[in-house]
Amino acid sequence: xxxxxxxxxxxxxxxxxxxxxxxxAIVHRLIAEVIDEFDIKERTxxxxxxxxxxxxxxxxxxxxxxVAHGRCPAAATGMKRVRPDVIVxxxxxxxxxxxxxxxxxxxxxxxxxxxxxxxxNNAIYGMTGGQQxxxxxxxxxxxxxxYGRDPKIHGYPIKVCEMLSAxxxxxxxxxxxxxxxxxxxRAKRALKKAFRIQLDGLGFSLVxxxxxxxxxxxxxxxxACEYVDEKMISYYPLGVYKDLTQKKPT
Ligand SMILES: Cc1ncc(C[n+]2csc(CCOP(=O)(O)OP(=O)(O)O)c2C)c(N)n1
Ligand code: SF4
Numbered sequence: 001x002x003x004x005x006x007x008x009x010x011x012x013x014x015x016x017x018x019x020x021x022x023x024x025a026i027v028h029r030l031i032a033e034v035i036d037e038f039d040i041k042e043r044t045x046x047x048x049x050x051x052x053x054x055x056x057x058x059x060x061x062x063x064x065x066x067v068a069h070g071r072c073p074a075a076a077t078g079m080k081r082v083r084p085d086v087i088v089x090x091x092x093x094x095x096x097x098x099x100x101x102x103x104x105x106x107x108x109x110x111x112x113x114x115x116x117x118x119x120x121n122n123a124i125y126g127m128t129g130g131q132q133x134x135x136x137x138x139x140x141x142x143x144x145x146x147y148g149r150d151p152k153i154h155g156y157p158i159k160v161c162e163m164l165s166a167x168x169x170x171x172x173x174x175x176x177x178x179x180x181x182x183x184x185x186r187a188k189r190a191l192k193k194a195f196r197i198q199l200d201g202l203g204f205s206l207v208x209x210x211x212x213x214x215x216x217x218x219x220x221x222x223x224a225c226e227y228v229d230e231k232m233i234s235y236y237p238l239g240v241y242k243d244l245t246q247k248k249p250t
Contacts, residue, residue, distance in 0.1 A: 008032035010041050010061045017055065021221020023178045023211025024053045027120060030188045031089070032060060034195050044087040045079055047072040051093040052126040070101025073108035076115045087198055089116040095125045098134040098158045105160075109204050112169035116194045117206040119160060122213035123232065130216035134158040137235045142216075161208050161241040172197050172205035173241040178212060179228035183238075197245060210236055 007013075010032035018025045035041050041062050048056040050069035057064035067075040072090030080088045097105050097119050105117070124142055125131040132142040132149060135157050139148040149157075161173045172194060176187040187209055194205040210232045212224035219227055 008036045010035040010044075012059055012061050014058045016059055018052065019213075019215040021212055021214040021224055022052070022126075023122065023209065023213070024056075024120060026178050026184060027091075027118065027187070027191075027209055027211065028053075028056065028059050030184070030191055031091075031118065033188065034192050035060075035062060037192065038087075038195060038199065040087050040195075040199070043085065044089070047075055047088070047090040049090075049092045049096040050127075051096050053091055053093065053120065054127070056091055070096050070099070070104060072096065072101065073104040073113070073115075073117065076117075077108055077111070077113050080113060080115045084114070084201075087116075087195065089118055089195070089198075091118045091120070093120050093126065094122065094133045094135040094160075095128075098160055102134075102158075106164070106167070109164050109206065110167045110169040112171070112203040114198055114201055114203050116191075116198050117204075118191065118194075119206055119208045120211045121160070121208055121232075121236065122211045122216065123157075124213055124216040126213045126216045130213075130218075135160075135236075137231065140231075157235070159236065161206070161236075164206060165241040169204055170206065170242050171203040171244045173208075174206075174243075175208040175210065175236060175238050175241065177210035177228050177233055177238055179210070179225045179233070186238075193245075202245060208236075210238075 044062040046064045048066045076088045123135045131144040174190045177183045190207045197205045214224040
């Protein structure tokens with residue numbers, strides 16, 4: 001019998017510990033597929049975040065390191081400058097990238113460092129118990145904003161793609177979502193494009209992925225996908241925020 005679906009070679013056999021319906025597991029698989037398709041497993045280094053995806057290094061079958069919370073872009077900069085031949089990606093949640101790591105993110109982006117950032121926006125601090133994140137939306141309830149985020153008290157959320165698109169450094173910025181199969185395929189295309197840009201030496205790229213966190217949101221996996229569809233996408237519109245690939249030589 002012909003096998004038409006199999007585990008990517010770039011994934012290990014270790015069972016993932018994520019909650020049912022969590023977007024992290026989907027993105028891990030997409031990354032592994034992209035690494036397989038480019039045949040770059042032996043020269044890829046991933047940087048695992050602090051947060052629910054802290055064990056990413058166990059699930060991907062390439063070289064991986066873990067760094068302190070928010071420091072992925074700083075570590076990626078060092079690795080990529082010392083070894084421009086390797087493919088480096090950072091994998092970061094919104095607490096990691098848009099709170100404690102905001103400075104590293106912005107400076108790596110404006111320097112136009114040649115690595116790939118995969119940004120998981122689940123609008124919450126998942127691992128530590130569902131606290132408000134910089135991306136928590138107005139009126140969204142969290143364990144530290146039990147009446148819903150009030151911009152008058154808590155400020156407005158940070159829209160990462162919009163913010164970085166004001167900089168000259170980034171080459172490619174796109175926001176995608178995991179709420180339905182068609183969007184998962186779009187997310188894969190965006191990840192593949194981001195890796196392609198790095199392989200071509202063009203510079204900084206970031207893919208923001210709106211990702212369900214059923215546990216942190218107190219929803220079933222199905223309702224969490226509907227939440228992404230109905231609440232998140234209207235606040236964080238999907239699409240390409242910057243793409244200079246047509247303007248730079250490959
Ligand atoms: C320097 C430092 N500050 C705070 C923490 C506590 N901490 C661990 S995970 C986390 C937030 C994780 O949220 P996010 O990055 O959005 O990832 P998620 O768990 O939602 O995937 C925090 C604040 C830490 N580990 N290190
Ligand atoms: S708390 Fe949220 S982000 Fe963390 S594993 Fe569970 S569903 Fe995923």
